[in-house]
Amino acid sequence: MTLDLFAECNNADTIGITGHIKPDGDCVGSCLALMQYLRKMFPEKTVELFLEEPEKALAGIPLRDQIISDFPEREPFDVFIVCDTNAERVGEARKYFKSAKKTINIDHHISNAEGTGMINLVVPHAAAAGEVIYALIEKQYMDEQIAELLYMALAHDTGVFHFANTTPDTLRIAAELLEYKFDFSKMLDDTFFSRPKETNLLLAHALMDQRFFYDGKLLIAYTTYKLMREVGATRDDTGGIVERLRITMGVECAMYIYEKKPGQWKASMRSSSDLVNVAKVGEAYGGGGHNRASGCEYNGNLEDFIEGLAKEVGAQLEGK
Ligand SMILES: [Mn+2]
Structure with a gap:
């Protein structure tokens, strides 16, 4: 598969x-890089980008203010x-896709190997x-913003x-992009690594009460609804905690459980190897996901949930 963007867009007046x-x-x-590239290549055309509101961590990236998130009515693109x-997973932008004269x-x-355009x-x-x-992207249109x-x-x-x-291709491209001299270190801190202080508090409490099973191969930690309220944390603040648990030495499988509402628990699970398939553990509770990353929910007593999850992992470890 190849694609000649210039040829496909040259006769268009509007591109979404x-x-x-x-x-x-x-x-x-x-998406923003593609938008900026098309605007530079075709200054006389209308090029618009429609996306749901990105997470707060992306607030400072180049051209962030160019994203349209209210999905207004438009003439067909x-x-x-x-x-x-x-094209199925685009939310409200589906209407633009359906009415467009040409879709890519x-x-x-x-x-999505075949593509849907x-x-x-x-x-x-x-x-x-x-x-x-x-x-x-043709080299002459590259710039610092597109590179970042x-x-x-x-x-x-x-x-x-x-x-x-x-x-190796990923790293070669990354190396070529770094030639444009943007502040990649700060950008990665801001958009990828930084966490709200509420997350620190949740993590600290979770670690004080961390529980190990099966010679340290399984680690389970949790946050109660009461603590969520005390800390002033929201669901977003729980992001990244399970990843931090997973990289504990000796741990093959990590689980982070938090109480969404009194008695309603949500578990995020990660596995470091094929020793534990967390998709299967999730499925046992009506959830699921990938072999190395999954989730599930449970209504009831926390200790019962922990015991049940640990048993599922134990059964897998025994079979290996
Ligand atoms: Mn992707």
């Missing part, structure tokens, strides 16, 4: 772009591009949509170049 619902760093970065997902789908998800470019071995976009946005896209989808999807 969107990405997936709950847009992450790759989605926002690659001549070209409408869906990036980093298929640019993605890297293997689950009239024209498709899906590159499953690309670590991020940002990698696919970078390959489309694409670098963010690559960094976020690879866990800052540490997930197994990182390839």
Whole structure:
């Protein structure tokens, strides 16, 4: 699959772009980079980007104020591009896709291997949509802002170049992007690593009460509704805690449980290896996800939930 963006967009007057619902760093970065590239290549055309409001951590990125999040009515677009997902997962932007004269789908998800546009470019071995976009951009239109946005896209989808999807190509592209001399260190602190102080408090309390099972292979920690209220924490503040638990030495599987409402518990689970499949653990409670990352919910007593989850993991460990 190849795609000539110039040829596909040259006869259009209006171009719309969107990405997936709950847009992450790759989605926002690659969509904004694509928007800016098309605006520079075609200054006389209208190029608009529609995305749900990105998370607060992305507030300071270049061109953030150019994102349209209220999905107003528009005349049908001549070209409408869906990036980093298929055309089903675009939320309210679906109406633009449906009415557009020409649709293009640019993605890297293997689950969308065929693409859902009239024209498709899906590159499953690309670590991020940002990698696919970078390959489309003609060098003379590159600039510092586009470079920073694409670098963010690559960094976020690879866990800052540490997930197994990182390839030599990913790093070569990252190296080329760094030539543009943006402050990548600050950008990664602001958009990826920084956590609200409420998260520190939740983590501190969770660690004071951390429980180990099976010679330290399983770690479970939790936050009660009462503590959430005391700390003034919201659901967003629980983000990243389970990842921190997972990288504890000797731990194969980590679980972080928090009480959404009195008696309603939500568990996030992570596994470090094939020793524990957390998708299966989640499924036992009506949840699910991936082998290495999953979740589930439970209504009732916390101790029963912990005991039940630990038993599921224990059964898997015994079979190995
Ligand atoms: Mn992506």
